[in-house]
Amino acid sequence: MSMINYASREINCKLVYYGPGLGGKTTNLEHVYGKVAPEKRGKMVSLATETERTLFFDFLPVDLGTIRGFKTRFHLYTVPGQVYYNASRKLILKGVDGLVFVADSQMDRMEANVESMQNLYDNMAEYGYDVTKIPFVIQYNKRDLPNAAPVPELQQQLNPGWEVADKAQQRETTDPSNDGEWLVTQVDGTWIARAPYFESIAVNGDGVFETLRHAAKLVLKTLS
Amino acid sequence: MTGAGSWSLGESDHKRIAAHLKELLRESDARCAMVVDRTGQLLATVGEALSFDPTVFASLTAADFSANDQLAKMIGEPEFASLFHQGEKESMYLADVGRRLILVVLFDQRTTVGLVRLRVKQTVQDLSQVLNEMFSRSADGKRASQQGGLLEGAEDEIDKLFGD
Numbered sequence: 001m002s003m004i005n006y007a008s009r010e011i012n013c014k015l016v017y018y019g020p021g022l023g024g025k026t027t028n029l030e031h032v033y034g035k036v037a038p039e040k041r042g043k044m045v046s047l048a049t050e051t052e053r054t055l056f057f058d059f060l061p062v063d064l065g066t067i068r069g070f071k072t073r074f075h076l077y078t079v080p081g082q083v084y085y086n087a088s089r090k091l092i093l094k095g096v097d098g099l100v101f102v103a104d105s106q107m108d109r110m111e112a113n114v115e116s117m118q119n120l121y122d123n124m125a126e127y128g129y130d131v132t133k134i135p136f137v138i139q140y141n142k143r144d145l146p147n148a149a150p151v152p153e154l155q156q157q158l159n160p161g162w163e164v165a166d167k168a169q170q171r172e173t174t175d176p177s178n179d180g181e182w183l184v185t186q187v188d189g190t191w192i193a194r195a196p197y198f199e200s201i202a203v204n205g206d207g208v209f210e211t212l213r214h215a216a217k218l219v220l221k222t223l224s
Numbered sequence: 225m226t227g228a229g230s231w232s233l234g235e236s237d238h239k240r241i242a243a244h245l246k247e248l249l250r251e252s253d254a255r256c257a258m259v260v261d262r263t264g265q266l267l268a269t270v271g272e273a274l275s276f277d278p279t280v281f282a283s284l285t286a287a288d289f290s291a292n293d294q295l296a297k298m299i300g301e302p303e304f305a306s307l308f309h310q311g312e313k314e315s316m317y318l319a320d321v322g323r324r325l326i327l328v329v330l331f332d333q334r335t336t337v338g339l340v341r342l343r344v345k346q347t348v349q350d351l352s353q354v355l356n357e358m359f360s361r362s363a364d365g366k367r368a369s370q371q372g373g374l375l376e377g378a379e380d381e382i383d384k385l386f387g388d
Binding site: 056073088 | 229230231232233234235238239261262263264265267268277279280283284287290291294374375376377378379381382383385386
């Protein structure tokens with residue numbers, strides 16, 4: 001739940017990185033932490049096991065700039081990706097303003113991606129939130145690996161789209177980040193929308209900021 | 225509801241919250257008091273200067289409370305309305321305020337948990353009153369229009385901020 005604090009002149013928003021275990025969620029935050037100037041970010045906290053697997057969450061606050069005299073402060077969270085940590089994963093979604101789903105592009109992780117995506121929809125629904133109506137960005141990570149699945153296949157499995165009932169949104173929309181791709185289109189007479197996506201190699205930072213900036217922009221636009 | 229929604233904290237509400245926290249510190253001899261919302265956003269802090277990052281502290285507080293809420297449910301309690309963490313020198317007491325906010329009090333050996341607990345009860349009531357007024361105003365639409373006003377028409381500025 002975003003909060004506009006008139007006393008400290010801040011807009012605070014919560015962005016959650018979701019996805020299967022070992023997909024690169026924590027790596028995304030670590031890259032942001034390493035690249036953002038210290039005065040623009042807070043301390044990064046990781047509640048992790050001794051083997052550096054996320055147990056509860058990672059947390060990093062970053063300032064992404066000023067709008068109308070208000071600092072835009074984003075609280076970035078990751079969830080534990082491992083299946084059996086669902087109780088704590090669900091807690092992190094409380095009050096979420098925007099979502100980044102970090103998918104592991106490797107062929108043999110397809111099932112884990114699909115399972116995690118389904119789990120995201122289920123957990124959001126339990127709070128009464130609708131994934132298709134809040135800022136939502138998908139990141140296809142580990143694009144450098146030889147066993148990475150082609151993007152169209154990942155799109156088909158993880159981002160096939162949802163029906164657009166709102167007539168105001170029923171208009172052809174291309175994806176500005178991916179040539180030849182669409183965000184809203186008509187298929188067999190039905191209007192379909194899907195989440196914007198970014199390809200990434202989070203270990204060396206490729207695509208990390210593109211994903212973050214796009215998700216943050218979508219969140220701020222919901223307030224405008 | 226399709227998302228978590230948004231809300232705003234006005235300067236006058238912030239002042240009222242801070243005044244209640246100051247009164248609590250005066251009467252309990254605690255070191256520091258802060259108010260955090262359930263999603264981990266820090267609303268106000270009063271008392272001794274903090275030697276740690278308050279933003280991180282706020283997010284951990286909310287997580288602590290949420291995890292304990294779930295534990296309460298598992299043992300058949302609707303919630304734990306308050307939590308007490310005792311350290312050798314420093315301790316903290318956390319209390320729920322209207323299921324939306326968390327009051328956190330840090331204290332040391334200059335006072336006792338009994339006194340803190342006693343004074344916190346009154347502060348929780350005072351803060352609940354402020355909270356109810358804030359949200360009833362919001363329901364009236366006054367706050368909503370103020371909030372809508374802040375970023376209304378700011379699309380260009382948002383695009384510019386992100387270099388588009």
